[in-house]
Amino acid sequence: MNDILVKRKKFLGENIPTFYKKPIHIVKGQGVWLYDSNGKRYLDCYNNVPHVGHCHPKVVEAISKQAATLNTHTRYLHDGIVNYAEMLTSKFSEELNQLIMVCTGSEANDIALRMAQAVTGKSGFIATDNTYHGNTSLVSQLSTRKPPIGGHSKNIRLIPAPESITPLGGSHKTQADIFARNTEKAINELEEEGIGFAGLMLCPIFANEGFPIVLPGFLDQTIEIIKKAGGLIISDEVQSGFGRIGSHWWGHECLGLKPDIVTLGKPMANGHPVGAVITQSDIMKSFQSAFGYFNTFGGNPVSCAAAIATLKVLEDENLIENAQNIGAYALEKLKGISHPFIAEARGNGLFFGLEFINEKGQPAIDFTAKIVEEMRERGVLLNTIGKHRNTLKMRPPMPFSKENANLAIETLADVLSDCPK
Amino acid sequence: MNDILVKRKKFLGENIPTFYKKPIHIVKGQGVWLYDSNGKRYLDCYNNVPHVGHCHPKVVEAISKQAATLNTHTRYLHDGIVNYAEMLTSKFSEELNQLIMVCTGSEANDIALRMAQAVTGKSGFIATDNTYHGNTSLVSQLSTRKPPIGGHSKNIRLIPAPESITPLGGSHKTQADIFARNTEKAINELEEEGIGFAGLMLCPIFANEGFPIVLPGFLDQTIEIIKKAGGLIISDEVQSGFGRIGSHWWGHECLGLKPDIVTLGKPMANGHPVGAVITQSDIMKSFQSAFGYFNTFGGNPVSCAAAIATLKVLEDENLIENAQNIGAYALEKLKGISHPFIAEARGNGLFFGLEFINEKGQPAIDFTAKIVEEMRERGVLLNTIGKHRNTLKMRPPMPFSKENANLAIETLADVLSDCPK
Numbered sequence: 001m002n003d004i005l006v007k008r009k010k011f012l013g014e015n016i017p018t019f020y021k022k023p024i025h026i027v028k029g030q031g032v033w034l035y036d037s038n039g040k041r042y043l044d045c046y047n048n049v050p051h052v053g054h055c056h057p058k059v060v061e062a063i064s065k066q067a068a069t070l071n072t073h074t075r076y077l078h079d080g081i082v083n084y085a086e087m088l089t090s091k092f093s094e095e096l097n098q099l100i101m102v103c104t105g106s107e108a109n110d111i112a113l114r115m116a117q118a119v120t121g122k123s124g125f126i127a128t129d130n131t132y133h134g135n136t137s138l139v140s141q142l143s144t145r146k147p148p149i150g151g152h153s154k155n156i157r158l159i160p161a162p163e164s165i166t167p168l169g170g171s172h173k174t175q176a177d178i179f180a181r182n183t184e185k186a187i188n189e190l191e192e193e194g195i196g197f198a199g200l201m202l203c204p205i206f207a208n209e210g211f212p213i214v215l216p217g218f219l220d221q222t223i224e225i226i227k228k229a230g231g232l233i234i235s236d237e238v239q240s241g242f243g244r245i246g247s248h249w250w251g252h253e254c255l256g257l258k259p260d261i262v263t264l265g266k267p268m269a270n271g272h273p274v275g276a277v278i279t280q281s282d283i284m285k286s287f288q289s290a291f292g293y294f295n296t297f298g299g300n301p302v303s304c305a306a307a308i309a310t311l312k313v314l315e316d317e318n319l320i321e322n323a324q325n326i327g328a329y330a331l332e333k334l335k336g337i338s339h340p341f342i343a344e345a346r347g348n349g350l351f352f353g354l355e356f357i358n359e360k361g362q363p364a365i366d367f368t369a370k371i372v373e374e375m376r377e378r379g380v381l382l383n384t385i386g387k388h389r390n391t392l393k394m395r396p397p398m399p400f401s402k403e404n405a406n407l408a409i410e411t412l413a414d415v416l417s418d419c420p421k
Numbered sequence: 422m423n424d425i426l427v428k429r430k431k432f433l434g435e436n437i438p439t440f441y442k443k444p445i446h447i448v449k450g451q452g453v454w455l456y457d458s459n460g461k462r463y464l465d466c467y468n469n470v471p472h473v474g475h476c477h478p479k480v481v482e483a484i485s486k487q488a489a490t491l492n493t494h495t496r497y498l499h500d501g502i503v504n505y506a507e508m509l510t511s512k513f514s515e516e517l518n519q520l521i522m523v524c525t526g527s528e529a530n531d532i533a534l535r536m537a538q539a540v541t542g543k544s545g546f547i548a549t550d551n552t553y554h555g556n557t558s559l560v561s562q563l564s565t566r567k568p569p570i571g572g573h574s575k576n577i578r579l580i581p582a583p584e585s586i587t588p589l590g591g592s593h594k595t596q597a598d599i600f601a602r603n604t605e606k607a608i609n610e611l612e613e614e615g616i617g618f619a620g621l622m623l624c625p626i627f628a629n630e631g632f633p634i635v636l637p638g639f640l641d642q643t644i645e646i647i648k649k650a651g652g653l654i655i656s657d658e659v660q661s662g663f664g665r666i667g668s669h670w671w672g673h674e675c676l677g678l679k680p681d682i683v684t685l686g687k688p689m690a691n692g693h694p695v696g697a698v699i700t701q702s703d704i705m706k707s708f709q710s711a712f713g714y715f716n717t718f719g720g721n722p723v724s725c726a727a728a729i730a731t732l733k734v735l736e737d738e739n740l741i742e743n744a745q746n747i748g749a750y751a752l753e754k755l756k757g758i759s760h761p762f763i764a765e766a767r768g769n770g771l772f773f774g775l776e777f778i779n780e781k782g783q784p785a786i787d788f789t790a791k792i793v794e795e796m797r798e799r800g801v802l803l804n805t806i807g808k809h810r811n812t813l814k815m816r817p818p819m820p821f822s823k824e825n826a827n828l829a830i831e832t833l834a835d836v837l838s839d840c841p842k
Contacts, residue, residue: 004499004500004503005496005498006601007503007506007507008498008502008503010518010519011503011506011507011510011518011519011520012502012503012519012520012521013519013521013702013705013706013708013709014508014706015706015709015710016495017496017711017715018495018496018497019496019497019802021833023497023498024497024498025497025498025499026491026493026498026499027490027491027499028490028491029490029492029493034491034493034497047493048716049492049493049494049718050492050493054491054492054493055488055489055490055491057489057490059488060485060488060489060839063484063485063488064481064484064485064488064489067476067480067481067484067485067692067693068473068476068478068481068485069448069449069450069476069763070447070449070450070455070476071450071471071476071691071692071693072447072450072455072468072470072471072475072692073470074433074437074439075438075439075440076439076444076445076446076447076455077425077426077429077439077444077445077446077447078425078446078447078448078689079425081429081433081600082425082428082429082432082433085428085432085433086428086432087444088444089432097431097432098431098432098433098434099432100430100433100434103524103525103528103694103718104524104525104528104716104717105515105717106528106716107524107525107527107528107557110557110558113558114558114675117570118570122429135528135714135715135716136531136557136558136559137531137534137535137558137559137560138559140712149535149538149539149711149712150544152537236582247832265717266717270489270492271488271492271493271718271721271723272492272723273524273694273718273724281434285434285435285436286436288435288437289436289559291570292436292438293556294438294527294556295527295556296470296523296525296526296686296687297470297525297692297694300692302692302693303694344431354764358561380691384458391602394537
């Protein structure tokens with residue numbers, strides 16, 4: 001392990017972060033389990049990329065079979081991309097019926113922003129002030145945690161993210177009003193400065209924002225303002241999509257939002273580098289007229305085979321229903337944990353947050369970090385989220401069972417009882 | 422096949438180009454061969470992505486084995502990325518010793534440009550006026566064939582690409598002088614306008630520019646001007662890298678150029694979505710200090726396994742030597758073809774160009790397109806390249822044999838003799 005750390009610094013640079021103070025050398029994954037080089041087993045309560053479980057045999061088989069048969073690009077015809085397109089778009093509302101396949105969520109968001117530019121002829125974007133939508137030069141402009149080189153461009157406006165209804169947040173009504181007013185203000189500024197407003201990009205469950213509870217209707221006023229201004233709404237479903245939230249396939253459905261563009265990434269092909277942009281035919285037409293996009297690896301037969309297999313397993317194994325049932329069970333159990341720092345336990349399908357506020361009413365940042373390390377020691381992998389990093393983030397693979405939930409939450413209860421502060 | 426075409430329009434949009442007037446429905450690939458849904462076999466003289474041959478069993482095995490064992494990200498430790506980094510950087514000069522792994526050449530170039538911004542604190546870039554470096558919003562600014570939405574930014578200067586020494590080009594000396602003077606002019610403009618000069622990005626074999634013959638030393642004056650101005654040189658080796666040119670591992674070596682940053686893509690993992698940026702530790706440090714880059718899929722264990730296997734096959738099967746030997750053989754044979762429109766046959770390893778000028782001394786654009794279609798009919802896949810699209814582009818997988826070269830070039834000679842004009 002030390003050898004790997006030394007080589008990482010040597011070959012990848014000095015500043016390559018790992019999870020945990022004592023990084024884990026993982027050598028094997030299976031279902032919801034990860035194994036390190038010492039044979040220690042960890043319950044994965046963090047990774048959404050292995051969506052249907054680490055190394056799912058059906059996905060592995062699909063990748064292996066297709067890789068042995070053909071891997072080429074979409075300038076030739078192949079069945080994979082059209083079959084997948086048909087399967088995937090059937091999971092969206094009728095108007096979201098066309099797609100571009102790419103390799104990462106970042107590439108998808110980079111395209112989505114340009115689609116909004118192509119449609120509106122304007123270049124101003126709004127996102128929240130504590131988000132992450134990817135790593136390309138353009139998309140990183142929307143990021144607060146990884147600010148772009150040279151600072152944010154003047155065509156980007158970052159407005160305050162909603163906070164959860166804890167001592168740090170206001171009421172649902174107040175937050176919805178504030179969000180709408182901030183959106184309106186940003187649009188007016190962009191228009192007054194001659195940049196113009198192209199669109200709003202958001203994660204519909206505000207995952208990186210700390211996963212606050214937002215009620216259906218939260219965005220209603222904001223949507224009205226955006227539509228009136230002629231801007232587009234882009235729903236980044238990299239974290240919220242593919243049934244993660246249990247009640248719906250997509251996060252925007254949960255919010256009652258009808259986005260113009262949806263972007264997909266991480267869980268889409270269970271770890272194979274696949275992302276996509278889904279949109280309406282008129283938006284696609286504007287984009288394709290304005291820009292001749294082609295992605296060599298995007299939609300290649302192996303990527304499509306992996307994505308198709310992932311989608312099939314999700315349905316065949318009823319994993320969305322599982323996310324809803326186990327999600328509800330685990331949330332109740334999480335709410336049952338008692339600790340003076342717990343401000344709120346929240347969940348949406350198989351995505352959970354446990355927020356800690358200390359005795360002074362401040363985000364318990366160090367405490368939350370300590371819990372993450374201690375959980376790792378006891379064989380449960382999770383991490384932190386939110387502006388203050390005072391919320392535990394639990395987002396396990398979708399085949400998470402009742403027994404897995406019991407183990408994770410009982411371990412957490414033990415750790416918390418051993419850590420009074 | 423018609424069904425696929427209908428579904429492509431329906432699901433992927435109206436404007437999705439395919440190769441050939443009669444697109445090919447490919448169902449199988451093996452070595453240098455592709456097979457369509459009717460069982461017809463095509464000699465692949467075009468695709469550089471399946472670098473060591475379509476569906477090479479060693480690469481397939483590596484992907485299958487690793488996909489069944491573990492696929493996760495680099496926030497945990499795994500052997501694959503450091504092992505690959507060690508293998509790959511050993512193929513570069515000593516100072517190019519660190520890398521970032523990504524999923525596409527576009528992502529690699531997007532990072533490379535930001536590295537130059539981080540080092541210089543400036544944002545102006547120079548590229549040629551007939552190039553393609555990828556499809557992200559920033560990188561597409563360097564593209565002429567797919568101009569960015571809203572037009573080129575004022576921080577991008579596109580200078581005339583060298584042309585080959587045909588009726589369309591000047592002498593080697595003249596072209597080198599002109600290129601250097603245009604670079605100097607662009608730098609001066611960028612500096613005068615307060616944008617500043619960050620770097621030049623180029624493909625060291627000027628592939629999209631029409632693959633003109635440029636002699637070692639072509640860039641010497643240009644390099645001196647760039648170094649004096651404090652800018653970086655980025656060598657985009659997506660087409661020229663991994664031994665394609667036979668004489669060297671990398672295109673920049675052929676040109677006698679010592680780039681500050683090298684980017685890699687397409688052939689790197691034989692079709693698995695993998696790209697990389699290679700640079701010096703001080704440049705990496707500047708970038709990592711300025712920007713917290715992380716790529717979820719970049720350098721994942723399966724991608725690394727695919728890249729390692731590809732590199733091993735390249736060496737074990739002496740494919741670079743093969744590129745040099747068969748390249749030289751095929752170029753001689755290509756030069757032996759006689760047709761009134763042939764202006765120049767050129768080659769560099771397993772990358773060939775055959776340029777056509779018509780009886781009026783003009784680029785024979787329609788004629789070249791017709792040859793491509795006729796070759797496809799006769800079972801040989803190739804395409805066009807260059808500003809005028811009057812050059813045949815042949816860039817077969819690396820295990821291309823003498824027999825393959827004979828078949829391709831004899832078929833081409835037949836087609837040309839059947840097409841007087």
